[in-house]
Amino acid sequence: MLRAFIEENFADKKLIVITNREPYVHKKAGSGIKVEKPAGGVTSALDDVMRAVGGTWVAWGSGSSDREAVDGKDCIMVPPENPSYTLKRVWLSPTETDNYYHGYSNHLLWPLCHITLDRVYYRKRFWQDYKKVNQYFAAAVLKDADKNSIVWIHDFHLCLVPKMLREKEAGLTIAHFWHIPWPDWSVFRVCPQSKELLEGLLGNDLIGFQISLFVKNFMECVKESLDAEIDYNNSTIAYKGHITRLKAFPISIDYDKFNSMASSQQTEKVMENIRHKYKLNNSFIGIGVDRLEYTKALIKRLQAIDLFFERCERFRERFTFIQIAVPTRMKEPYISYKETVEGLITKINKKYSKGGWEPIIYIDRKVEHKYLAAYYRLADVAIISSVYDGMNLVAKEYAASQADENGALILSELAGAADELEGAILVNPYDIEGFSDSIKAALTLPKKEKAARMSLLRRQIEENDIFRWVINILREMLSVSSMKCEKCGYLFDRIDEIKDKLEGKKLLLFLDYDGTLTPIVESPDMAVIPDDMRSLLAELRRRLPIAVISGRSLEDIKKRVGIEGIIYAGNHGAEIWDGEKTIASQQSFVSRDLMQEFLNRLKESLSPINGVLIEDKGITASIHYRMVKERDLPKLFKTFTELSKDYKDSFRIVIGKKVFEIRPVDIWDKGDAVSWIIKNIGNGSAPIYIGDDATDEDAFKILRGKGINICIGGNAEAEYYLKNQKEVKDILQWLLKQQQ
Numbered sequence: 001m002l003r004a005f006i007e008e009n010f011a012d013k014k015l016i017v018i019t020n021r022e023p024y025v026h027k028k029a030g031s032g033i034k035v036e037k038p039a040g041g042v043t044s045a046l047d048d049v050m051r052a053v054g055g056t057w058v059a060w061g062s063g064s065s066d067r068e069a070v071d072g073k074d075c076i077m078v079p080p081e082n083p084s085y086t087l088k089r090v091w092l093s094p095t096e097t098d099n100y101y102h103g104y105s106n107h108l109l110w111p112l113c114h115i116t117l118d119r120v121y122y123r124k125r126f127w128q129d130y131k132k133v134n135q136y137f138a139a140a141v142l143k144d145a146d147k148n149s150i151v152w153i154h155d156f157h158l159c160l161v162p163k164m165l166r167e168k169e170a171g172l173t174i175a176h177f178w179h180i181p182w183p184d185w186s187v188f189r190v191c192p193q194s195k196e197l198l199e200g201l202l203g204n205d206l207i208g209f210q211i212s213l214f215v216k217n218f219m220e221c222v223k224e225s226l227d228a229e230i231d232y233n234n235s236t237i238a239y240k241g242h243i244t245r246l247k248a249f250p251i252s253i254d255y256d257k258f259n260s261m262a263s264s265q266q267t268e269k270v271m272e273n274i275r276h277k278y279k280l281n282n283s284f285i286g287i288g289v290d291r292l293e294y295t296k297a298l299i300k301r302l303q304a305i306d307l308f309f310e311r312c313e314r315f316r317e318r319f320t321f322i323q324i325a326v327p328t329r330m331k332e333p334y335i336s337y338k339e340t341v342e343g344l345i346t347k348i349n350k351k352y353s354k355g356g357w358e359p360i361i362y363i364d365r366k367v368e369h370k371y372l373a374a375y376y377r378l379a380d381v382a383i384i385s386s387v388y389d390g391m392n393l394v395a396k397e398y399a400a401s402q403a404d405e406n407g408a409l410i411l412s413e414l415a416g417a418a419d420e421l422e423g424a425i426l427v428n429p430y431d432i433e434g435f436s437d438s439i440k441a442a443l444t445l446p447k448k449e450k451a452a453r454m455s456l457l458r459r460q461i462e463e464n465d466i467f468r469w470v471i472n473i474l475r476e477m478l479s480v481s482s483m484k485c486e487k488c489g490y491l492f493d494r495i496d497e498i499k500d501k502l503e504g505k506k507l508l509l510f511l512d513y514d515g516t517l518t519p520i521v522e523s524p525d526m527a528v529i530p531d532d533m534r535s536l537l538a539e540l541r542r543r544l545p546i547a548v549i550s551g552r553s554l555e556d557i558k559k560r561v562g563i564e565g566i567i568y569a570g571n572h573g574a575e576i577w578d579g580e581k582t583i584a585s586q587q588s589f590v591s592r593d594l595m596q597e598f599l600n601r602l603k604e605s606l607s608p609i610n611g612v613l614i615e616d617k618g619i620t621a622s623i624h625y626r627m628v629k630e631r632d633l634p635k636l637f638k639t640f641t642e643l644s645k646d647y648k649d650s651f652r653i654v655i656g657k658k659v660f661e662i663r664p665v666d667i668w669d670k671g672d673a674v675s676w677i678i679k680n681i682g683n684g685s686a687p688i689y690i691g692d693d694a695t696d697e698d699a700f701k702i703l704r705g706k707g708i709n710i711c712i713g714g715n716a717e718a719e720y721y722l723k724n725q726k727e728v729k730d731i732l733q734w735l736l737k738q739q740q
Ligand code: ADQ
Pocket: 039, 040, 041, 042, 179, 180, 251, 289, 290, 291, 324, 325, 326, 365, 366, 367, 368, 369, 372, 389, 390, 391, 392, 393, 394, 397
């Protein structure tokens, strides 16, 4: 699915990913070097993307042998077993690491964004090095970037990079994903550099947050701090002439991986071993899996478990809680936090242990996902107690691992996951009594209800897995990117300029049909022009000449628009109706028989793929694939590409919106039709062209510098763009007003 999406959309793009942590770490191992791949859903999904796109990943070179592994440009091709993209390392001195990473990132931004203000610790030197290191990252990117690059930045370590890039390379497409929460203004204002951070981030074209609450909080911070224009309906911010779009993209996990790991025979064996090792045979089992991180609120969780045992004596010796906690950022305050957590576990174990039974089993190390799946599967309940959390992937991993649907999820309502997932038992981690009651409720949940809740959870995660998340963000980046070609400006920002250009001129209006006069729909048959748009067109037609130019056959387009006095061009310009007669493109040297043969072969080869629609329009043809499932797209592209090679001298293929347009190489295109209409009907008029499709580019090229080119969603050949199809009506109404 991901690969098909990338093959379809990234052929002419260069992707540059920037993260603080690197995807491959070279470490000294005896006399040699070993390569480690840090665990984590995000890194591995991004790694998949990069393998398919083949771009550059810029990250801090933190491994002990990282410098020995790179070339003279600090680069190395990865993954080691199949080098397919470039990892470019940025070097930090120990002082810079302390100030930028442990200091500004972990002592200021992390606790600030998680609203644990008593842990915020700030020194001036942190900020100085944060700026310096952000500059290193920006410089590393700029060496590689060009105007076709799409830069994707991650997280709170790199807030200033977007603005630094924008200042040097205004045409870049820059997007940022913010993995942690964004607090409201009453909290964010605590940051001494609140304004600089917001300005840095507004260098992005797109900022993705985990949930819509964080989008709202970010807008509120901008409103309080900067003189920016905020569009709350569309979630965009205009600041110093640049527009940033904000959107929630809840992150996810590789559902299939966890689901199949948890169902495997090997996992059954591991579960047996765990039961045996910890003598868990007759127990209910609970699980907690976290970095040893104070925002995950392990202490509150332990306090709730303590109270649960105090109040529910019948669960003593019958419920065992396994806490897997991997040490993280091993500096203060994490060292003290670890000690407090461990002290509390010892206390609880001492208080309730009986016979061979201990209420809490504590595992303080990293556990590989394939073993983690066994712990998840074994557990009757998972407990997530974060006092604030961007998303929390453990919640999703646990549910994905409940292949038998026999488990309950207790989830803090302050974790982003609670905002997205239905089916969990929600708790407020600050309410210790309520929390302990929820543990009891989860363990006594009727079997049917437990399965129903788990099934619901699993369905949501399966449908919205990490690959869907990546595609959603990349798709949004492409849409932003297409809107910001260097000279392409938002039409309604430049309406005065257009008014001046058209002043006192006779106008000639060209309109595309599908996606311009009608919204894009599942199948071409369903594209009907709305009544209000038809009336508006008829009204406009009384005041100026209009031509509708479409890829549809001439007869079809005439019928669909159905307004007297309009000039129509069908088959992408190969046939024109001038109001009285049809003018056809010169005879093609390509015979109709050859088209028939091509279509017959396509029909046969594509027949195993559901949802392909072959539209034979006589002179040209369209292969629609909007209804083809994503998993079948690679097969479709491969088959189509291979077959069309045999006809490349006779037919031109234009890739439109989920459609391949096939046309003889020597017949008129939309550009030729526009030229003919101007010459024969509208000589001396000022042409305006509104379109949305790749085939409209032929017309834009002809009109560039001579008329007003407007493309929905933006296009390299158009001077103006509209944000969506709905805005076509607005510009037509504006034109009508100008004519009155
Ligand atoms: P984290 O807070 O690190 O990241 P979280 O969502 O809690 O991320 O996921 C932790 C990941 O680490 C999980 O994949 C889990 O399996 C793994 N993990 C934890 N303990 C482990 C152990 N002992 N052994 C092995 N693996 C372990 C930030 C934000 C989150 C957000 C993520 C993703 O703080 O809110 O969900 O990014 O955007």
